[in-house]
Amino acid sequence: MDISFIIPCYNSEKTLPACVSAIAKQQGGYSFEIIIADSSKTPVKNEYFGKLAEKITVIHSDTRLFPGQARNMGLQHSKSDYIALIDSDIILPPDWTTTMMCSRKQLVQDHGPHIIMGGSIENDQTTADVWSDALTLMEFYRVLPTPREEFRNELPAANLFLASATVKKLQLSFSTHRMAEDILFCKQALNNGAKIYFVGSNKVQHRINKRFSQYTYYMGAATCIVRLSHPRLLMKLLFIISMPLGSIYKLLTITIGLIRNNPRHIWFLLRRLPFLCCGLLSLHLGILAYPFTKKRWAN
Numbered sequence: 001m002d003i004s005f006i007i008p009c010y011n012s013e014k015t016l017p018a019c020v021s022a023i024a025k026q027q028g029g030y031s032f033e034i035i036i037a038d039s040s041k042t043p044v045k046n047e048y049f050g051k052l053a054e055k056i057t058v059i060h061s062d063t064r065l066f067p068g069q070a071r072n073m074g075l076q077h078s079k080s081d082y083i084a085l086i087d088s089d090i091i092l093p094p095d096w097t098t099t100m101m102c103s104r105k106q107l108v109q110d111h112g113p114h115i116i117m118g119g120s121i122e123n124d125q126t127t128a129d130v131w132s133d134a135l136t137l138m139e140f141y142r143v144l145p146t147p148r149e150e151f152r153n154e155l156p157a158a159n160l161f162l163a164s165a166t167v168k169k170l171q172l173s174f175s176t177h178r179m180a181e182d183i184l185f186c187k188q189a190l191n192n193g194a195k196i197y198f199v200g201s202n203k204v205q206h207r208i209n210k211r212f213s214q215y216t217y218y219m220g221a222a223t224c225i226v227r228l229s230h231p232r233l234l235m236k237l238l239f240i241i242s243m244p245l246g247s248i249y250k251l252l253t254i255t256i257g258l259i260r261n262n263p264r265h266i267w268f269l270l271r272r273l274p275f276l277c278c279g280l281l282s283l284h285l286g287i288l289a290y291p292f293t294k295k296r297w298a299n
Contacts, residue, residue, distance in 0.1 A: 001033055002031045003032045003083070004079065008065070012040070012088035014207075016088045026097045033080060036058045039063065059077060066181065069176050080164060081164055083161070083163070090207075100199070114170060115195055116155070118160045119199045122145050125205075134279050135212060138219060141258050146261050149200055152197070153186065155182070155198060157185060166189075166194060170194055172194075212279065213278075213282050220286020221293070223250070224287055228240075243288065246287035
């Protein structure tokens with residue numbers, strides 16, 4: 001088997017069919033399996049997928065799984081040479097796999113075998129509105145569409161590609177935290193000797209099916225998890241001191257990230273600024289509440 005597509009799933013019935021269909025349409029003739037790590041209230045069943053069912057393994061958990069836990073379960077069941085970590089609300093272009101494979105070949109020659117790759121993510125234009133655009137800015141501002149290709153410190157796990165040997169050799173796994181598991185995964189990978197490469201031209205569509213206020217509040221907790229995991233005590237203290245200004249800090253981070261990635265996206269930010277500010281306010285509340293609610297964010 002060439003590739004295992006691992007998809008965490010929790011009540012994703014509105015987006016999962018399009019995600020699976022796009023995987024089935026991948027070019028290049030690579031053999032693949034799809035592993036759906038499901039903890040939905042109504043379990044996903046293979047017969048939902050018709051002729052694709054023979055390529056799909058549904059692993060169901062009666063216990064609610066956070067994304068990192070679901071991905072770990074998928075990794076344990078993978079039987080392929082390569083791993084594609086895809087969220088259930090992501091739609092891949094037909095050439096996604098071939099682009100990753102071709103880019104990886106040269107990178108491995110130049111930088112060794114432990115390469116983790118990812119591409120750009122944009123809001124799906126067929127379902128987009130101003131609120132989902134604002135949420136895209138908050139979550140994916142570092143990886144909005146751009147022609148740039150470069151090494152980075154982190155990439156979202158909604159769109160990652162790596163060798164199974166890298167997972168095993170470097171003993172990689174995802175955090176069981178409710179949020180920010182992908183950033184912590186990237187930190188672990190870098191510390192263990194991997195390199196993370198951004199292929200900006202390999203763009204996927206993201207169909208947002210989340211409650212805006214709830215999810216942005218969760219992002220505040222995720223910000224705390226990441227910042228407080230920093231190995232240097234000084235950086236932790238600086239973040240704690242800056243917590244009352246969390247939304248302003250996040251706006252500056254988004255703006256700087258957009259400029260570095262693709263300055264043309266600044267106009268996109270300005271057009272969505274009022275809606276973005278609503279999200280930042282909700283995120284700020286999540287940051288301030290984290291010290292009192294942190295037990296609910298870790299398993």
